[in-house]
Amino acid sequence: RKPVLVIGAGGVSSVCVHKMAFNPDIFPEIHLASRTKSKCDAIAASVKARTGRNVATYEIDAEEVPAMVGLIRKTGAGLVVNLALPYQDLPIMDACLEAGVDYLDTANYEPKDEAKFEYHWQWAYHDRYKDAGLMALLGSGFDPGVTSVFTMWLKKHKLKTIRQLDILDCNGGDHGQHFATNFNPEINIREVTAPARHWENGEWVETPAMSNKVEFDFEAVGPKNMYMMYHEELESLARFVPELERARFWMTFGDQYITHLTVLQNVGMTSIEPVRYQGKDIIPLQFLAAVLPKPESLGETTKGNTNIGVIATGEALDGSGEKTFYIKNICSHEAAYEETGNQAVSYTTGVPAMIGAAMMVRGDWQGEGVFNIEQMDPDPFMDMLNAHGLPWTVEEMDGPVAF
Ligand code: NDP
Secondary structure, three states: OOOEEEEOOOHHHHHHHHHHHOOOOOOOOEEEEEOOHHHHHHHHHHHHHHHOOOOEEEEOOOOOHHHHHHHHHHHOOOEEEEOOOHHHHHHHHHHHHHHOOEEEEOOOOOOOOOOOOOOHHHHOOHHHHHHHOOEEEEOOEOOOEHHHHHHHHHHHHOEOOOOEEEEEEEEOOEOOOOOOOOOOHHHHHHHHOOOEEEEEOOEEEEEOOOOOEEEEEEOOOEEEEEEEEOOOHHHHHHHHOOOOOEEEEEEEOOHHHHHHHHHHHHOOOOOOOOEEEOOEEEOHHHHHHHHOOOHHHOOOOOEOEEEEEEEEEEEEOOOOOEEEEEEEEEEEHHHHHHHHOOOHHHHHHHHHHHHHHHHHHHOOOOOOEEEEHHHOOHHHHHHHHHHOOOOEEEEEEOOOOOO
């Protein structure tokens, strides 16, 4: 098997690289490159201590396509796993095309100057990947990623059609800080301050950010307020599950998080418009991200569980009429930290990135072109979730989320 090259050295990358190292039969050779080499070296040192395996490290600016092409060729990689930021998706896709290797990511492209995450930029690469005989797999994290695979598993094994879909993302972890985001603060705040959007009767319905909330009792967490938001898998699910009448995404936030975010927004600290400060242009949100706790520093103190799942309603495959199923994973922050040195939000993204990469290098998933994870057979991925730290359960419910 060919080597794999991972780009980015944050929490998600750390989990993914550890998990790859735990599976030498699938990933015999691992290379890791990022903007700051010392972060790659720290991950490599932890992997060495935990598994005895070596990870080769490099410094790279992933937006420099010729340098990326050179690095891909030097490592002999057959697959690039992009765990940097959404801004780097397109240059990394360009580099993979030029070097003739496959591509995988966990988040769709977003231009730096516009908080607008949409798939069309990456879907536009389909013909070029197809013509080159290469595969690009988009969205192999938890959401997007596992939530899309959960949906397709229900569609394969339980429901003939899915009429209504709710994706529920609950982080019941407590990190002991006044305010912190559990993944990259800049990306996280851009996401939660954007207007909410859901799919209904063939069109997008937009509502103000954080304006729709409902309480839900999450197993292993307890009752929590969850807020309707836009999330990128809604776009691909609406495309690949065309019968969907309604699809919504919900995320839990505590009152303390909302209060801090509201103040920061009111004073302009979440803006992505440059501000002149002491003769230099600075972006308030980027400055805020620099001040906030680093997500990778939260692992040690975070206690509790995440609970992320999908509730789908539609016509049962067995002809028993309309049914609702709830499929979910519960992940412990403490257990994730003990295994890889990272909290559960990084863990629940890094493990599916490893599994998506395994699907591609093992040949379970093959294709020429650009694919969303919904287009692949969910079964081998679901088996690996159970075997590699993200076990799932499925149960029948009385009906969809009442709102
Ligand atoms: P971090 O900010 O912790 O890590 C990002 C890494 O990318 C950093 O090491 C950073 O370098 C590196 N990087 C940034 N710019 C460049 C560049 N130009 N060239 C090379 N490396 C670069 O983020 P996370 O680990 O939390 O998240 C990683 C990705 O996973 C993000 O795209 C995020 O959106 C996605 N994600 C997806 C989820 C899902 O469920 N699908 C959930 C959570 C995250 P430096 O260290 O120098 O800053």
